[in-house]
Amino acid sequence: MLTTLSHFRLAGLAVSTGSDTRDFIKDGLAHGIGLAHLERVAKTIGLKERKVASPGVTALDLCEDATRRLLAAMDIDVSTIDVIIFVTQTPDHSQPNNACLLHGRLGLAKSSIAFDLSLGCSGWVYGLHQAGLLCAHGGAGRVLLCSGDTLSRLTHPQDSSMDPLFGDAGSAAIVERTGTPTPWYFVLGSDGKLSATIKVPAGGARLPASTETRVESKDSNGNVHHAENLMMDGAEVFNFSLREVPAAINTVIKNAAWQLADVDALVLHQANKFIIENIATKCGLKAAHVPSNLVEKYGNQSSASIPAALIEGLGEKLANRSQKIVGCGFGVGLSWAAFASEIGPVITCPIQPYPLK
Amino acid sequence: MSSTFESHLHALQKEVDVLVGVSPDAPLSGLPQWDSLAILLVISHFEHAYKITVTGQEIRQCKTIRELIQLIPQS
Numbered sequence: 496m497l498t499t500l501s502h503f504r505l506a507g508l509a510v511s512t513g514s515d516t517r518d519f520i521k522d523g524l525a526h527g528i529g530l531a532h533l534e535r536v537a538k539t540i541g542l543k544e545r546k547v548a549s550p551g552v553t554a555l556d557l558c559e560d561a562t563r564r565l566l567a568a569m570d571i572d573v574s575t576i577d578v579i580i581f582v583t584q585t586p587d588h589s590q591p592n593n594a595c596l597l598h599g600r601l602g603l604a605k606s607s608i609a610f611d612l613s614l615g616c617s618g619w620v621y622g623l624h625q626a627g628l629l630c631a632h633g634g635a636g637r638v639l640l641c642s643g644d645t646l647s648r649l650t651h652p653q654d655s656s657m658d659p660l661f662g663d664a665g666s667a668a669i670v671e672r673t674g675t676p677t678p679w680y681f682v683l684g685s686d687g688k689l690s691a692t693i694k695v696p697a698g699g700a701r702l703p704a705s706t707e708t709r710v711e712s713k714d715s716n717g718n719v720h721h722a723e724n725l726m727m728d729g730a731e732v733f734n735f736s737l738r739e740v741p742a743a744i745n746t747v748i749k750n751a752a753w754q755l756a757d758v759d760a761l762v763l764h765q766a767n768k769f770i771i772e773n774i775a776t777k778c779g780l781k782a783a784h785v786p787s788n789l790v791e792k793y794g795n796q797s798s799a800s801i802p803a804a805l806i807e808g809l810g811e812k813l814a815n816r817s818q819k820i821v822g823c824g825f826g827v828g829l830s831w832a833a834f835a836s837e838i839g840p841v842i843t844c845p846i847q848p849y850p851l852k
Numbered sequence: 853m854s855s856t857f858e859s860h861l862h863a864l865q866k867e868v869d870v871l872v873g874v875s876p877d878a879p880l881s882g883l884p885q886w887d888s889l890a891i892l893l894v895i896s897h898f899e900h901a902y903k904i905t906v907t908g909q910e911i912r913q914c915k916t917i918r919e920l921i922q923l924i925p926q927s
Contacts (some may be wrong), residue, residue, distance in 0.1 A: 535869070536889055656888060716887065730891050730908025737899055773896050 496683045499750065501676045503630035505623070506669045509565035509844035510803045511557045512793055513548035513647070513663035514852055528655055536659075541768025541787065545794025546848060547647040548663035554583050555593045557665025557799075558641035559600055560849040565667045568844050573601050577635040579609040580625055582618035582642035582798045584827065585649070586611060597641065615693075616764045616826025618642055618798035619666065620834055624681050626670035640668040642798035646725060649695055651711070653719035657727060660767065662794025665849075666802035680750040682743040683832040692731045693827040697722035732826075736770050740825050741777040743833035748821060751835040758835075759818040760784040760809055764825055765793075765800035780821075784808070793846075798824070806843045813841050860921045867897040876918040894920065 519542040523533040536542060548557065558581065566573065581594035588596075594609035603609070614621050619642045626638040643665030650658040697708035708722040720726065740763070748758065761780045763771050771787040786808025789800065796803055801822055805813060812818060816839055823833035857876075865871045870885040880886045891911050898904050906923050914920045 532885065535885070539889060539893070728908065729888050730895060730911070733892050733895055734905055734907065737895075738905065769892065769896075773899070776900060 496681075497746065497750070498624075498681050498683075500624070500627045500631050500679045500681065502673055503627040503679070504671055504673045504675070504677065505838055505841055506671045507565050507569045507842040508666070508668050508802050508806055509561040509568070510664055510666045510796075510799055510806055510846045511560040511564070511849040512546035512796070512846060513552065513557070513645070514848035514850055515547050515549050517545050517547055517659075517794075519543055519545070519659050522659065523655065526653060526655060539769055541791050542659055543791035545647070545659070545662035546664070546792075547794070548645050549850070552645075552849065553587050554585050554643040554645050554663070554665050555587050555596055557663065557849055558593075558643050558667055559597060559665075561665050561667035561844070562597070562601065562639060562641060564844045564847070565669060565842075569669060569842050571637075571669065574604055576601075576603055576637050576639050577607050578626070578629055578638040579603065579607065580612060580622045580638060580640050581609070582612045582614055582622045582640070583644055584613055584615050584797075585644045585646065594641075614828065614830060615644065615797050616766065616795075616800070617824035617828065617830040617832050619801045620681075620822060620824040620832035621683065621830075622798075623668070623670065623834065624683060624832065626668075627679055630670060630672040636672050638670040640670055642666050642802070644797035644799070646795070646797050649723075649725035651718075651720040651724045654724065656716065656718050656729070657720070657725060660795050662796050664793060664796035664799035664803060666799040668802060677837055678751070679834055679836040680747045681832065681834050682746045684739065684743065684830070686735070686739070686829045689731070689735060689829045692735065692829060693725070693727045695723065695725050733770060733773075735829055736766070736825055737773060737777055739831050740774050740823050740833070743831055744774075744778050744780070744821055744823055747833045747835035753819060753835065755779050755783070757819055758783045758821050759812075760786070760820050762786060762801055762804045762808060762820055762822040764823065765789040765804055766795055766826070797826075803846055805841070807846055813839050814843055815840055857921060860924055861917065863901055864894070864897060864917065864921065868893040871917055874917060876921070877916050879915055880917070881915070898924070
């Protein structure tokens with residue numbers, strides 16, 4: 496879907512990560528993987544450390560912490576929030592949704608609405624699109640957009656192809672209605688035929704969690720997993736990323752009537768350095784500022800990774816002036832969403848672990 | 853061996869580290885580092901060098917470097 500919206504702005508951003516640090520090389524050695532192999536993977540994919548949630552901490556807690564820090568930094572009273580959108584695939588419960596739980600924790604007015612979007616790595620852009628739509632045409636003045644997951648809990652510790660990739664994080668963004676008609680160009684898409692490419696087979700209504708779904712199996716590379724784990728066909732995800740993401744990015748740039756040289760920054764879902772660099776090369780945007788090193792500090796943060804890349808990858812530039820930014824989220828669904836707009840200044844809070852130690 | 857084959861071989865070995873020094877007819881299954889990461893490197897190389905998309909399954913079905921190079925359409 497192609498669409499252009501206006502009369503809203505991204506006003507603030509915060510991200511809270513898990514507080515436990517995992518070291519890729521140390522963990523790999525502890526699981527009996529050779530140092531040469533680990534160093535090769537670390538260099539190519541860009542893995543070093545990741546931040547995972549401490550026991551008992553959920554995506555809801557991480558997003559609540561990010562929200563409280565952001566509201567304090569922006570001096571916003573919770574009574575002025577009309578909408579909470581919570582993007583997650585690791586909610587606290589199957590019912591009620593995380594957005595209503597956060598609505599209660601923050602003490603929002605009963606006239607405000609709260610709903611979840613069940614999306615992963617593409618989800619922040621979907622949430623931004625919905626928030627913008629509600630500001631532009633839906634009667635909302637201020638939207639709190641939260642996104643985040645605890646994907647590190649879905650992988651098996653003895654699966655060296657999956658477990659080292661993921662970190663846990665929650666983001667908060669404030670989106671506001673404005674009188675300025677700055678356009679936002681969006682392209683959003685899905686490919687449900689490829690839904691098995693990234694999947695947690697068990698734990699939902701189709702295949703409820705049971706002792707059978709926790710029976711472990713070992714694949715030909717010695718990686719262990721069971722049906723409640725997150726599974727991914729890496730080669731097909733990579734091909735999907737190279738097929739859909741550059742096309743979506745080039746479309747939003749064309750719709751904005753920008754040249755490639757006009758783009759100040761390309762902010763992609765921080766899957767890993769290898770995918771990001773491949774996409775930037777295929778788009779012809781290697782010369783633009785393309786943050787790609789967040790995954791070596793935090794791991795793949797699912798739907799919180801674009802906010803994290805905006806905060807840490809653009810830093811002061813985002814805080815001080817407007818910039819022409821292109822972004823794209825892509826992943827589970829399969830699903831993708833790209834945007835192009837002049838963004839900023841944006842109030843940002845530094846990325847911080849929760850709870851602080 | 854044709855010069856085209858040689859140039860494809862040279863380019864492939866430059867991008868996919870685990871194939872350096874491996875004979876074009878040696879079984880890939882005998883290489884300890886012929887893994888999912890190596891397959892990603894092959895996909896990336898074919899995409900950028902030849903603008904072709906190969907699937908992980910197509911690559912896994914290749915038994916040798918020669919068969920990998922046969923995935924490249926002849927111009």
